Amino acid sequence: MAANQTPAKLVNESIVEFLTTEMVEAMIRTIHDDAFKPGDRDLALSNAGDGAGGPKDYSEGDEAMEAVYYKLEMIGFRVGERLIERISKDRMRFTDNLDVVKFVCKEVWMFLFKKQIDNLKTNHRGVYVLQDNNFRWFARMAHDQSSAESVKKVTPYLWFPCGILRGILSNLGIASVVVAETSSLPGCTFQIKIAKTT
Template identity: 55%
Template sequence: MFFLYFYTVTATANLLAALSLDGKDSAGDRQVNGSALELLISELVNTLTLTTQETKWGSETAAQSDEPKEEGAVEARTLADAPKRSTGVRSSPMVSGWQEVPDNSELMEQVYVKLELIGFRIGRRLAERFAPPNRRLTDTLDIVKFVCKDIWMLMFNRQIDNLKTNHRGIYVLQDNKFKWFLRMSGNNGGAAAARRAQPYIWLPCGIIRGVLDSYGVGTVVIAETLGLPQCTFQIKVVSDA
């Protein structure tokens, strides 16, 4: 399982960092098939979720095995007592590859941290490679526009639909047709579908934070979706270089 996790994370980081911005087959540029990338992203989320569950389950089992047992006590633990682990979509099927999100806030918090950190590293690499060659980005708004236009076009072949700011360190990016959501569906819409989709916008949160951090702008990035395929990213500046 660790090998699968390591391979998926490494492959995702390498592919995203090696995308061709202008789509031309120039020297040093490699183009990535969009569908293949979407499947890889889905496997990244699935693998992180499963490995985190396995780690949590293993630690809980080990802790319980170390607990002292009263003399003559009978082990009464059954499979029903074990934490439930998702093995894929069952009751509300989505497109193949998009996994059901376990209803466990502590578990998903750990998955969020891992996905966001991976995205952060990717964002820094993307900013370094695809920085505008003809100008230096120093203003925070210009850097956010770079994310909305260049980085989004690089990753999703489209720009952010709407950018709002209060000019006090808050920026709101809205994508009305987030590409990784377009193939997602389910029998139950609304809040249930939005909850299942949530982990797939944690990686872009990290990417946005990584891009801005590479220019010396510290931020906190959060995302939400109220209905597929729309999603919103809120950037809060916490420090400016």
């Protein structure tokens, strides 16, 4: 290594996975804590061991889980905006949206998850579907492959990468909406809808 060259900064993959898991759990805990009135918090903590009076089990449509979604997606958005600056700094400008999405499927996914996306589909009208058959952040999670309960529990872990994708696209000049779903773990699907410009 040359004397003026700084060493590359590396982060262990496990640390990133643990950080992601803890971030999601922390967001959910803060929402659960905020759901209690000040007087109810002590009662809930004292009854938490017997299952009576513990935090409410939020379903996906709840206002509280919408707040969790918003926070995780916005954190991901900021990460994606900064991340793409590093990944694409030596690239030439992209010519169209499809080139950008292909870049995300190949190079960005490789950078984030050490593999390319398994399948990319488009309707050529601004909708792109990215299929990852073995999503890396689900690989170490205990789950029943087709259980509805498992799918419900892992869904919040998709909100952060949705934000990352949206931030990446935004920094490359593409306004979009990104949603993700899973029906068979550890696979998942990300759908990117490009906003129409007028």
